[in-house]
Amino acid sequence: xxxxxxxxxxxxxxxxxxxxxxxxxxxxxxxxxxxxxxxxxxxxxxxxxxxxxxxxxxxxxxxxxxxxxxxxxxxxxxxxxxxxxxxxxxxxxxxxxxxxxxxxxxxxxxxxxxxxxxxxxxxxxxxxxxxxxxxxxxxxxxxxxxxxxxxxxxxxxxxxxxxxxxxxxxxxxxxxxxxxxxxxxxxxxxxxxxxxxxxxxxxxxxxxxxxxxxxxxxxxxxxxxxxxxxxxxxxxxxxxxxxxxxxxxxxxxxxxxxxxxxxxxxxxxxxxxxxxxxxxxxxxxxxxxxxxxxxxxxxxxxxxxxxxxxxxxxxxxxxxxxxxxxxxxxxxx
Amino acid sequence: xxxxxxxxxxxxxxxxxxxxxxxxxxxxxxxxxxxxxxxxxxxxxxxxxxxxxxxxxxxxxxxxxxxxxxxxxxxxxxxxxxxxxxxxxxxxxxxxxxxxxxxxxxxxxxxxxxxxxxxxxxxxxxxxxxxxxxxxxxxxxxxxxxxxxxxxxxxxxxxxxxxxxxxxxxxxxxxxxxxxxxxxxxxxxxxxxxxxxxxxxxxxxxxxxxxxxxxxxxxxxxxxxxxxxxxxxxxxxxxxxxxxxxxxxxxxxxxxxxxxxxxxxxxxxxxxxxxxxxxxxxxxxxxxxxxxxxxxxxxxxxxxxxxxxxxxxxxxxxxxxxxxxxxxxxxxxxxxxxxxxxxxxxxxxxxxxxxx
Numbered sequence: 001x002x003x004x005x006x007x008x009x010x011x012x013x014x015x016x017x018x019x020x021x022x023x024x025x026x027x028x029x030x031x032x033x034x035x036x037x038x039x040x041x042x043x044x045x046x047x048x049x050x051x052x053x054x055x056x057x058x059x060x061x062x063x064x065x066x067x068x069x070x071x072x073x074x075x076x077x078x079x080x081x082x083x084x085x086x087x088x089x090x091x092x093x094x095x096x097x098x099x100x101x102x103x104x105x106x107x108x109x110x111x112x113x114x115x116x117x118x119x120x121x122x123x124x125x126x127x128x129x130x131x132x133x134x135x136x137x138x139x140x141x142x143x144x145x146x147x148x149x150x151x152x153x154x155x156x157x158x159x160x161x162x163x164x165x166x167x168x169x170x171x172x173x174x175x176x177x178x179x180x181x182x183x184x185x186x187x188x189x190x191x192x193x194x195x196x197x198x199x200x201x202x203x204x205x206x207x208x209x210x211x212x213x214x215x216x217x218x219x220x221x222x223x224x225x226x227x228x229x230x231x232x233x234x235x236x237x238x239x240x241x242x243x244x245x246x247x248x249x250x251x252x253x254x255x256x257x258x259x260x261x262x263x264x265x266x267x268x269x270x271x272x273x274x275x276x277x278x279x280x281x282x283x284x285x286x287x288x289x290x291x292x293x294x295x296x297x298x299x300x301x302x303x304x305x306x307x308x309x310x311x312x313x314x315x316x317x318x319x320x321x322x323x324x325x326x327x328x329x330x331x332x333x
Numbered sequence: 334x335x336x337x338x339x340x341x342x343x344x345x346x347x348x349x350x351x352x353x354x355x356x357x358x359x360x361x362x363x364x365x366x367x368x369x370x371x372x373x374x375x376x377x378x379x380x381x382x383x384x385x386x387x388x389x390x391x392x393x394x395x396x397x398x399x400x401x402x403x404x405x406x407x408x409x410x411x412x413x414x415x416x417x418x419x420x421x422x423x424x425x426x427x428x429x430x431x432x433x434x435x436x437x438x439x440x441x442x443x444x445x446x447x448x449x450x451x452x453x454x455x456x457x458x459x460x461x462x463x464x465x466x467x468x469x470x471x472x473x474x475x476x477x478x479x480x481x482x483x484x485x486x487x488x489x490x491x492x493x494x495x496x497x498x499x500x501x502x503x504x505x506x507x508x509x510x511x512x513x514x515x516x517x518x519x520x521x522x523x524x525x526x527x528x529x530x531x532x533x534x535x536x537x538x539x540x541x542x543x544x545x546x547x548x549x550x551x552x553x554x555x556x557x558x559x560x561x562x563x564x565x566x567x568x569x570x571x572x573x574x575x576x577x578x579x580x581x582x583x584x585x586x587x588x589x590x591x592x593x594x595x596x597x598x599x600x601x602x603x604x605x606x607x608x609x610x611x612x613x614x615x616x617x618x619x620x621x622x623x624x625x626x627x628x629x630x631x632x633x634x635x636x637x638x639x640x641x642x643x644x645x646x647x648x649x650x651x652x653x654x655x656x657x658x659x660x661x662x663x664x665x666x667x668x669x670x671x672x673x674x675x676x677x678x679x680x681x682x683x684x685x686x687x688x689x
Contacts, residue, residue: 064451070451070454070455072454129668132672133671133672137394137451138388138392138394139671139675141394141451141454142394142605142609142667142671143668143671143672145602145605146664146665146667146668146671147664147668149602149660149661149663149664149667150661150664150665150668152660153658153660153661153664154661156657156658157655157658157661266598269458270458270459270462273455273458273459274459276455277452277455277456277459307470311463311466311467313459313463314459314460314463317456317459318444321444321445321456322444
């Protein structure tokens with residue numbers, strides 16, 4: 001009973017301590033910015049960016065937590081997702097103008113295509129690239145890096161080096177204007193989708209048998225294996241899911257940027273890594289926390305001190321690592 | 334004492350041949366492009382060997398090696414640009430690059446070498462990308478994406494005559510003009526040689542043995558009484574300093590420094606490919622890797638252009654064979670090497686052909 005109590009108080013402490021960090025950042029920014037309307041716009045932008053980055057980062061974090069595999073080629077899924085979605089949207093261009101129903105169908109097709117591609121690519125990647133080098137970090141880093149090089153070259157060969165425009169459905173264009181606050185609709189959509197995925201993941205992890213096995217595997221793989229469960233098979237599933245989420249994140253990001261280049265994956269990879277490090281590897285909640293913090297900071301700093309914007313993520317990571325060397329909410333070991 | 338295998342003998346013979354070719358390069362290959370290739374090979378041998386100290390000898394994966402290379406290159410370049418072409422500028426710029434590299438390497442090392450290899454790799458990657466962005470942002474100082482051009486000390490100018498004949502024209506030896514370009518090449522060659530030999534000496538010293546012990550079994554090395562974090566940080570700083578020096582030398586040779594020549598992530602990938610293709614954990618591997626890759630960069634594209642035209646009718650293949658896609662094939666080669674020959678060319682070769 002007392003164990004439960006201490007755990008509850010610990011959870012509460014954590015809840016108050018680390019989980020409110022994005023809120024503190026938002027408050028500090030509010031005081032620094034001083035203009036409420038700009039603050040709202042920036043906060044919405046930051047939350048939307050955070051959610052998209054969360055989509056990209058969650059798979060990476062889970063895969064590492066479960067199998068101690070860090071996939072440096074993860075950003076390839078992001079790029080592929082973006083380009084696959086852009087291609088599907090361009091191909092269904094006629095639907096986009098044909099009323100909200102048809103336009104949403106086109107959007108759904110694009111997102112589903114990205115997810116399907118992510119699943120398939122994840123399966124291939126796990127079987128061919130990662131499986132031979134389980135438990136060998138050096139070769140893992142090298143091989144996934146090699147795979148990243150090859151994937152980037154394939155993207156360049158298929159889609160060329162020139163920027164590709166991504167058409168958006170009309171109902172996601174534009175912004176809502178409330179008073180002097182303007183909120184881009186796409187950002188709300190991105191936030192909503194990200195929140196939905198987060199809830200889905202939480203339910204999957206906390207309310208299902210598979211989720212239980214995944215969490216147990218993160219905690220202690222050998223024990224789960226010795227109880228007779230095939231962690232390897234579970235791992236393929238998690239890897240595919242992670243890749244699909246990355247592809248979905250890439251697709252969302254493509255719609256957000258509306259102009260994408262093959263460098264997209266590489267640029268996002270840095271942010272994704274920083275998020276995963278800040279959040280603590282292996283935990284979905286940590287990743288969400290890290291993503292929101294990074295998204296908000298990036299937008300606030302970009303407004304307050306544009307010159308610092310690019311270094312801000314790095315400084316943030318350094319600061320958090322000094323404070324908590326294994327991230328804000330690590331799940332493992 | 335074990336007898337060398339035939340493979341080791343072959344490697345040594347190849348080393349002697351490469352050294353001789355590089356030493357006499359200006360006399361053997363009398364066109365501008367070949368000298369560029371030879372100088373680039375010299376620099377990259379040093380750069381890759383210093384990276385091998387990390388990845389091959391100590392088992393640290395860093396993605397920030399080009400960052401240190403860039404510090405050295407930009408240090409010398411900015412000093413030469415601001416102070417004019419003098420030796421004082423070269424010295425000051427090189428020292429500034431070294432100092433910056435040392436500070437950054439120490440900070441990164443002390444903060445993050447305690448953690449798992451994988452964290453370290455991620456942190457160095459993030460640091461390197463921030464520096465890359467900073468370099469293009471601080472365009473007043475670094476010239477941004479365009480980079481900076483500058484003049485170098487007059488000894489290295491092509492117009493400088495090292496020796497003249499009776500008529501006052503530049504003297505020729507075996508048809509090679511003894512001008513500043515030749516001096517610049519030998520400056521690159523001998524600095525690289527000294528740095529390489531220095532690193533070779535370190536790897537066979539007791540320090541090198543400790544590093545290998547850390548790579549093989551960290552806990553045991555710690556238990557024996559070696560302070561693993563201190564050694565790791567030291568070797569990280571050492572390799573950063575060597576990379577920085579190589580960067581300064583390269584910037585003097587090129588008379589131009591920009592993100593593409595000194596800082597871009599493409600160079601990091603080149604270094605990785607070189608060290609893995611050549612063979613990790615052997616200084617000789619760095620030599621083989623650098624020679625093969627630089628040659629491939631300069632000459633493979635021509636070959637691929639021809640192949641692309643030959644397959645023009647087929648789907649996708651011409652795009653994949655286009656000269657710009659050479660990294661695709663090298664990437665596949667890289668993956669296959671890591672699977673099947675993790676010791677690389679040299680490491681694999683050296684274990685073959687055991688002599689009775």
